[in-house]
Amino acid sequence: MKRMRSADCGVRNIPSPLRGEGQGEGSVELLDLKGLTPSEIERFCMAELGQKTGRGLAVARQLFGKRIEDLDAMKDLNRPLRAGLASRCRISSLAIEKREQAEDGTKKLLYRLEDGNIIEGVLIPGPGRLTLCVSTQVGCASGCGFCLTGSGGFVRNLTTAEMVNQIFAAAKLSPDPITNIVLMGTGEPLSNYDAVRKFAEIATDQHGMGYSPKKVTLSTCGLAPMIEKMAGEMDLSLAVSLNATTDEVRDRIMPVNKTYPLARLMQALHYYCDKTGNTVTIEYVLFKGVNDSDEDAHRLMALLKGLPCMINLLMFNHFQGAPFERPEEERVYAFRNTLLNHGHVAVVRNSRGKDIHAACGQLRAGYPE
Numbered sequence: 001m002k003r004m005r006s007a008d009c010g011v012r013n014i015p016s017p018l019r020g021e022g023q024g025e026g027s028v029e030l031l032d033l034k035g036l037t038p039s040e041i042e043r044f045c046m047a048e049l050g051q052k053t054g055r056g057l058a059v060a061r062q063l064f065g066k067r068i069e070d071l072d073a074m075k076d077l078n079r080p081l082r083a084g085l086a087s088r089c090r091i092s093s094l095a096i097e098k099r100e101q102a103e104d105g106t107k108k109l110l111y112r113l114e115d116g117n118i119i120e121g122v123l124i125p126g127p128g129r130l131t132l133c134v135s136t137q138v139g140c141a142s143g144c145g146f147c148l149t150g151s152g153g154f155v156r157n158l159t160t161a162e163m164v165n166q167i168f169a170a171a172k173l174s175p176d177p178i179t180n181i182v183l184m185g186t187g188e189p190l191s192n193y194d195a196v197r198k199f200a201e202i203a204t205d206q207h208g209m210g211y212s213p214k215k216v217t218l219s220t221c222g223l224a225p226m227i228e229k230m231a232g233e234m235d236l237s238l239a240v241s242l243n244a245t246t247d248e249v250r251d252r253i254m255p256v257n258k259t260y261p262l263a264r265l266m267q268a269l270h271y272y273c274d275k276t277g278n279t280v281t282i283e284y285v286l287f288k289g290v291n292d293s294d295e296d297a298h299r300l301m302a303l304l305k306g307l308p309c310m311i312n313l314l315m316f317n318h319f320q321g322a323p324f325e326r327p328e329e330e331r332v333y334a335f336r337n338t339l340l341n342h343g344h345v346a347v348v349r350n351s352r353g354k355d356i357h358a359a360c361g362q363l364r365a366g367y368p369e
Ligand code: SF4
Pocket: 140, 141, 142, 143, 144, 147, 148, 149, 150, 151, 185, 186, 187, 188, 220, 221, 361
């Protein structure tokens, strides 16, 4: 007998993998609480469990805020609420199957999902901060030519709970709290829009994990319509992987540009900044002889004219068989200085965890599927 009536309780758009995954015929569907936003938990508790206002939010605070993953340990819930949750819900978890630590302290984490698929994350320590890089898909369909992460193709979207679980699992590895979240692991977050939007809400809601939207960054390869859509729906920081100053070059290294060329992408970014008042981070990976000339620096400035942004410059991380080369450091700093001399905010970012293939674009490398 299936007892869950999500439409009745107002808990809508529950992704099917969260609905009784692995439940046999005739068994009760169990809702994964980690896949519900605090307001969805509240609605469920009121409509389905007959609880008063605020009780569901208290559940959310214990789960996401205090990271209590055992209903019996949520002591200040009343007994009928706990019994109701126990009969209708589950709390999933994610195991870290393997971890490696780089010389610079960066940890690469290998998680195995309930269906056997593998995803990776990276935990990056820094002065006064600990950043977790979260994956949003198993594989990626975007096919960026410089990305080993996406070279294996797309397998499936992650559920909201699987994204939330990456934070829960990684947090157990460090005595220091995770201060920043970046959606820069495997996958294109805006291709998994609904699950990522719910993740964003859980991460930033005061009854959820309570992160400041400034501390949660979504990085996209440039899905222009989805950038416009998120402007009104997701309160996060936005980073865009630009990497070229002409359509000819960007078509070659980022196939998404054939669908949303530079002019269309810039239109979306202006719309996003106008609507949110936010600044965008422009990520620009430099490839030797491809996009690292002085002319490129000037075209980049022309492209970004009037856009509230800062520019992160990264040197390509070479991998075996890569069709690009890493530029000389002097070229990178000359590129940066051109930008600085014209009043732009530009920073050269050093890739972290290169010796364990945890650097940008190298995730899922070296693991058998
Ligand atoms: Fe996908 Fe990002 Fe790699 Fe592009 S850079 S293929 S969007 S994971």
